[in-house]
Amino acid sequence: MSSEATGKPTLSVTSGLSRNAIIITLVGELDVYAVPVLKEHLHRIWDLPPKPFLIVDLGEVSFCDSMGMNELISIMQRCETRGTRLLLGGVHGVMARVLSITGLRHAFEVFARLDDALRMAVANT
Template sequence: MSSEATRKPTLSVTSGLTRTAVLVRLEGELDVYALPVLREHMEPIWDLPPRPFLILDLGELRFCDSMGVNELLGVLQRCEARGTRLLLGGVQGVMARVLSITGLRHAFEVFARLDDALRLAVAKT
């Protein structure tokens, strides 16, 4: 068994609720090894009654591979099916580059600062 196959995920996920939004913070690396961590954390969120916004705080992501990007697209599709707007906050550095290189920058509502995404969610109440 290779060391790659036994690698532990290096992603931390936390979340909180506001009146209009669910805020999910991702810290570390969003890669194939981290997908189970993110999916497990999102399960109870999907069980909640839909809120107008789901905000993913990506400001502390150090890495995102193609599987991580694919998972973000899955979150977007799930949000659209629920009538929830997905906002990506803290998109700078690595994540800004990943979204630009993949051509997905315009598929998401992207904010360089988390505060700007939060402000939009609060303003729409």
């Protein structure tokens, strides 16, 4: 059941560390109900010392509304302030379409596979 139908977030957020990157994995719907869940998780990330890269794995995001896109833009702006490169990995299907429709495809560093984003981070160590 969608978060719109229940009024509850249907997004899980996990994160991990790589040599020079923090990796955040999103699974579910990135919508108005999920943004507070993501923001809460990000508060802990922002408290960490900056890494050269922040990779957001969007491969399992099944829906994204304007509030979800606004949060991705906020993440990008925060990364720029911290001197961190934001990479979006696993961008296909829904997320590829949303980024294309909104005209934001070229505002982000986008990779169709998470592995490609990880390789970029490792290559720039």
